[in-house]
Amino acid sequence: MNDIIIAGIGGQGNILLSRVVCQLFMNRGFDVKSAENIGMSQRGGSVVSYVRVGDDVGPIVPDGRADILIGLEISEAARSINKVNKNSLIVLNDRFVRPKNSDLKKQRILKFFEENFPKLYIVNAHTIAFELNIPKAENITMLTLICKKGILPFSKEEILKALKQVLSPRMYEMNKILVEKIYERY
């Protein structure tokens, strides 16, 4: 069983990313289930998606059970830590958007992750998406980087195939260029 959590803030493409991840697993022959919160959360709120590989389960990952946590934003990743355990794989986007009226510090959160999780990776999807001039594509940038570094076991061809299945043709063309560029340059 693979339980994956994707945490971020509204507008980062969290839900699309979870759809692509579902498609990746489905293309390998697995049944998948996933859940996401939409609605109010779109208005700048927290967005969490759960992807579960396997069919005979509910859509929400129970506490302490996630195998992988993908944080598109650092403080949102922190919010989901009750879902992971010491063996979980944690991948963080180097992006911090302070929740208003809080004194949360990026460094403090990162330190916590470093101290508690041996399998921690930090990728700079935010900067790279910005450099490639597609600031709204942090999600696919993140996925591509994770796969390229071998953190998730999917090939470039598999990513492109899944994107083609999930995205509209126009969006696919844009993201295809993005994926190619990342594989070339980073």
Next chain:
Amino acid sequence: MKKVLMGNEAVAYSLFINGVNVAVGYPGTPSTEVIETLKNFQDDDFYVEWSTNEKVALEIAAGASLSGARTVATMKQVGLNVAADPLLSLSVVGVEGGLLVFVADDPGPHSSQTEQDTRNFARFCNLPVFDPSSPKEAFELIKPAFEISEKYKLPVLFRMTTRVCHSNQSIEFEFKREKRKIKGFEKKPDWVILPALSYKKHMELEQKLQDMKKELSAYNKVEGRGKIGIVSGGISYFYVKEAIKGFEDLFSILKITVVHPLDEGLVLEFAKDKQMLIFIEELDPVLEEEVKLILFENGKFIPTYGKRNGYVQFAGELDVDKVRDIFHKIFSDRRFLAKNTFTDVLQTPKRQAQLCAGCPHRSSFLIVKYAAKGQDVIFTGDIGCYTLGFAKPISTTDTCLCMGASITMAQGIKISDCSKKVIAFIGDSTFFHSGITGLVNSYYNRHNITICILDNLTTGMTGFQPHPGTGKKIYGKEGRKVSIESLVKGIGIEKILVIDPYLSFAENVDKVRKFLNDEELGVIVFRRECANLKSRESYFKINQNCSKCKVCLEVTGCPAIDEDENGKLFIDSTLCNGCGLCENFCRYSAIEKVMVK
């Protein structure tokens, strides 16, 4: 083909495959995607629309059904309240072509004013209700739901909850539409509900419910043979299955998919050898009460654990961990306790929902707030993105009840507390949904309030659906456009002001202040499209002139403005929509415009 479908999409696919002819609804989270998906399908005998409200939608569905069409009306749980009037009558009148009322409940709630339970509504209207546990099950149940509706000539409620509506699952199916012939409207005295007929039909309705019980029982099932019986349904069924992993031998599950009307046979058979029954369900204790009643009527006594004796919560959602906690409470067995090591160590504060950066409503609220400064004012609010006008620092919403109530509650407040000025805010879609009748009332009864219609040319909250004011129909095709101003004038109201909230703040405040000065009934239309509808032409940035006074941030609360770790203010260039509102409050000319190339 095999596809990952969201629960609501699965319903839409299945409706289409099973020959739905007419699909109508009003958007509301978590129900919206059913119509949003259906609109992508086309056929010469298929019609889909967004209606002005749920009552309108259900009545259209009723008319179509009496003509023999397969129909669905979609809404969220509070929408069902609006459609309650036709629904209760329809349960007596009956239908011809299959009619499903798709209702999405929102335990939690994630984005609703109430947590009401549509299964209870089904008991109240005396109608059958399906309650699927997963997208796949929802997909499979649409067909029998139509068949039951047609066989017994009754509307059927198809109820789902947020976690089923908005979860995704891989589903294998053949995308082939079943074609049915619509036989057309046939005149029958049955279609005219009069008191005498109503009595006769009520008796028939009770009989129909008795008759369909056995048939419906086939959708409920028993799993396992343990001595501890769990009764569950909907999404909770999966929470139960996961919570008993490793202890399966001890338990058996009665999964109830059709809770009303509920057949005694299966329940008694299940209860026969059980030491106890545990009821795991969200919201109201509907399964618990129905099952207990059957046990009582049949002289059975078994210890039970559920909501009625405090073991299961009445409000909010369940999940696997909460279900394990319930088992722990019942059995005092620590093995059921959740094993999370990291609860809340970092205490990440809640991210409050807020109006988007550049949302025209933010300007509109502030214009009214500044124009009304110094006066004793009450602001009534309504349902939509702009409900967020209650949040700090805008704080311009003192009440919020249900769709359309801002205008009518304002009148009630004015009657009882006439020394105050009362200003009602309502969005464009909500105005068409149920604001108009209130407006007519204020004119007729001479209630002197001010009504601000926040027209952002879309239904923002649910994902930008069109409505009568946009003149666009569901596929983006031309419909006819209803002009809010002409409508208001048509009622007889003469005092009308139209304002673009993006234009000069000071001038706008001036205009509104003058408008508020006399006590007449008046309507201000704030018109500017939702910030998400158009790509921005410019964004703003904060330069070195900034004195760190934070006025821009503190007055507007715009999410694009923030303070970094050194107390320096900045505007997030990816979020800013270039509305220019913040610029109005900076006394140091520190906020400057950057054009997008």
